[in-house]
Amino acid sequence: MIMSNPRAGPLQRTATDLVRRLQAAGFPAFWVGGCVRDLLLGRDPGDYDIATAALPEQVEKLFTRTIAVGRKFGVMLVVEGHHQFQVATFRAEADYQDGRRPSQLTFGDARADACRRDFTVNGLFYDPVQNQLRDWVGGEADLRAKLIRTIGSPEERFAEDHLRLLRAVRLAAQLEFQIEEGTFAAVRAGAPKIRGISAERIRDELCKLLCAPHAARGLDLLRQSGLLEQVLPELAATITCEQSPDFHPEGTVFDHLKLMLERLPPDADPSVPWAVLLHDVAKPVTASKDPNTGSIHFYGHEKIGAEMARDILERLRFPRKQTDEIVQAVLGHMQFKDALEMRKATLRRLLLRPTFPLELELHRLDCLGSHGRLDVYDFLVEQARQLQHQPQIRPALIKGDDLIALGMKPGPELGALLAELREKQLADDLKTPDEAREWARERIGGPPAGPSGDERSQPTEPRSKSQAPAPRPSSDD
Numbered sequence: 001m002i003m004s005n006p007r008a009g010p011l012q013r014t015a016t017d018l019v020r021r022l023q024a025a026g027f028p029a030f031w032v033g034g035c036v037r038d039l040l041l042g043r044d045p046g047d048y049d050i051a052t053a054a055l056p057e058q059v060e061k062l063f064t065r066t067i068a069v070g071r072k073f074g075v076m077l078v079v080e081g082h083h084q085f086q087v088a089t090f091r092a093e094a095d096y097q098d099g100r101r102p103s104q105l106t107f108g109d110a111r112a113d114a115c116r117r118d119f120t121v122n123g124l125f126y127d128p129v130q131n132q133l134r135d136w137v138g139g140e141a142d143l144r145a146k147l148i149r150t151i152g153s154p155e156e157r158f159a160e161d162h163l164r165l166l167r168a169v170r171l172a173a174q175l176e177f178q179i180e181e182g183t184f185a186a187v188r189a190g191a192p193k194i195r196g197i198s199a200e201r202i203r204d205e206l207c208k209l210l211c212a213p214h215a216a217r218g219l220d221l222l223r224q225s226g227l228l229e230q231v232l233p234e235l236a237a238t239i240t241c242e243q244s245p246d247f248h249p250e251g252t253v254f255d256h257l258k259l260m261l262e263r264l265p266p267d268a269d270p271s272v273p274w275a276v277l278l279h280d281v282a283k284p285v286t287a288s289k290d291p292n293t294g295s296i297h298f299y300g301h302e303k304i305g306a307e308m309a310r311d312i313l314e315r316l317r318f319p320r321k322q323t324d325e326i327v328q329a330v331l332g333h334m335q336f337k338d339a340l341e342m343r344k345a346t347l348r349r350l351l352l353r354p355t356f357p358l359e360l361e362l363h364r365l366d367c368l369g370s371h372g373r374l375d376v377y378d379f380l381v382e383q384a385r386q387l388q389h390q391p392q393i394r395p396a397l398i399k400g401d402d403l404i405a406l407g408m409k410p411g412p413e414l415g416a417l418l419a420e421l422r423e424k425q426l427a428d429d430l431k432t433p434d435e436a437r438e439w440a441r442e443r444i445g446g447p448p449a450g451p452s453g454d455e456r457s458q459p460t461e462p463r464s465k466s467q468a469p470a471p472r473p474s475s476d477d
Contacts, residue, residue, distance in 0.1 A: 014080050015048035016128040018063075018087070023129060025062055027054040028090075028110060030125040030134065037121045040133075040143055041175070049086045051113055051125065059087050074107060092116055111136045118157055118164050119171065120149050146177040154186035162193040163201050169225050170209040173218035184225070191226035202231055203316040210273040212264035219258055219277075234308055235277060237284035244296045248370050253283050260369035268361070271322055275329040275362045278309040306331035328355045329362050336363040339376050345426035348393060351384050360384075397425050397436035406441055417443065 008016070015031060022029035029052035035045035054062065056071045065079035074089030090113040092106050110125055114136045117123040123137035133140065137151045148171050150157040150164075158164050165187050172179045179187065194202065209218040222228035229236040238253035250256050260276045282305035286298045309330045313323040332350075336359070339347060350356065364377045387393060398421065400414055408414050421440060424430045430439055 009044075010081075011048065011083060012045075012128075014083060015050070015085060018050055018078060018080070018085055019127070020129050021062060022050070022052050022054055022087075025054070025058075027052050027058065029054070030110060030127050032113075032125050033117070033122050036124040036126045036133075037139070037143065039126070040124070040140070047083075047085070049088070051088050051090055051110065053090055053109070054087075055089055055107065059089075063087075110134065115151060117151055118161070118167065120151055121147075121171070121175075121177075123151050142180075146175070147180045148172045148175075148177050148183060149180035150183050150186070154183045155190070158186055158190045158193070162190070163197050163205065165190055165194050165225070166197075166202065166205045166209075166227060166231070169221045169227060170205055170218065173209055173214040173221055176214065176217075179221075187225045187227070191230050194227055194230050199315060199317045203318065206231065206316070207270065207273075210261070210277070212266050212268055215264050215273055216258045216261040219261055223254070232277075232312070234281050234284075234312060238280065241284040241287060242296060243283070246295075250370060253280050256280065256369050260365040263365055263368045269358060271326050271329070271358055272361055272365075274313070274318075274322075274326050275333075275358060276365055278305065278312065278326065279330050279333045279362060279366065281305045281308050281312070281330070302331055302334045325355045325358055328353070329359045332359055333362055333366065336360075336366075336376060336380070339380055344428065345423050347383065348387065348426040351380070351387050352394065356384070393426065396422055397430060397433045398440065402433075402437060403440055403444070406437065406444055408444055 015035075019029045019031065029050055031048055032051040033049050035048045038045045052059070056068060056074055056076050059076045059078065060066050060068075063078045063080075067077040067079065067084070069075055069077050069086075074091050076087050077084045078087050079085075089107050090109055092108040092112040092115075114123045114125055114134070117137070120137045120139040120142045122139070123135075124139040125134040125136075126132070127134070138149075142149050148168055150168075168179055168183060168187055171177065209215070209222070219228075222231070223236070223239060235254075235257075238257065241253040243251070243253060243256070248256055250259050257277060257280070261273065264273060264276075280298075280301065282301040282303075283298045285308075286301040286304055288297050288299065289295070290297065306327050310323060310327045313326060318326075332353075332355075335350065339350065342350070353359065360377070360380055363380075364374065367374055367377060396418070400410070400418060403414055403417060404410065408417070417440065421430065421436055424439070425436065430436045
């Protein structure tokens, strides 16, 4: 048996001790589900779930610290040190009427508990005290064959909880397994039922699915299963959306997204996969073809895409802060191609945006998923590094109160002058608060702007010192 590990970590040792204490009290107990699967695959489980014959009230008496998270379903949390362990009573379920919860539940034995579970690879039970594996569902064979297969009838398993449709795809991507033919056919047939699941549950499964290193395969399995059209129909439209080969030799927008996801770093911020997925979401609805050249354009796709991205993220109940930063990344992603030509103040405003790290990573992946050039990315990394050594750039040199003290009245003109001061600060025309006050004093007391217009609208800062830029893709790409 490959499960025994004399050098097990503290989490595994504690999980073993919980089983030992349950058994010593006369209750059969096992590790179950994903932890057993992962151990057999040579992976370290992130948590350990335990199934036992003990009822919730018996678990409460046996352990000092417990939390009744689902007493009527026999589910308790046992707290040991800094860790929580789910301890659930063996049960059998029947009569699922809402595609999520059973209307009938009876407590049973270990075998019945195994047979009610979703997939064979999740139906394995292991006794860490006796070092014995119990396999009533054929899960060990499917682990060796690298197959995701439902326990029993796939139609019945998916009817019990429609989220299992999405979970089958997620597990196949995470484990690098195939989905058994009959199971996959049932996923395709049942795909529309996923719309009956709450947005939060769908979002959580998608976030697990769209992680490195399996995000690209996860997206492709969503397409193959028919689930993409149900949960993210806006992305399904990218499958057939062609792009101009001079800018996107990789093919369709969907091909572009997959290439970007393939290059996700292992430690990518959780917002990065969603910025990738949504940055070109409006290309299908903005696509046009030049009748003379045949070039394909997507005028304004970043602005329309930002609106679509917000709708999608709000539909999936993403947190507001995360929604806002992803939307900003979508809205601003076309600005990066012009970085080599930006004036110093414009460039610094880009670098100082709170979302710049996310936007920069999106730009890097965007390049790697298309033309492959990283000259702008390298330039921006260097500019950001240099800016870190100029802390005086970050706060404004003076504030509105300072201008009021110089004689200005609150109102639009004060705001405009503050904006001009900030522009000059970012351009290095003004470097100290004293310089800013003196400049503002002259402006406040100086002559009004001439008929040609307010001189404050005419930036005077030099362009950033960089080599002449190579031609960049146009803003409609």
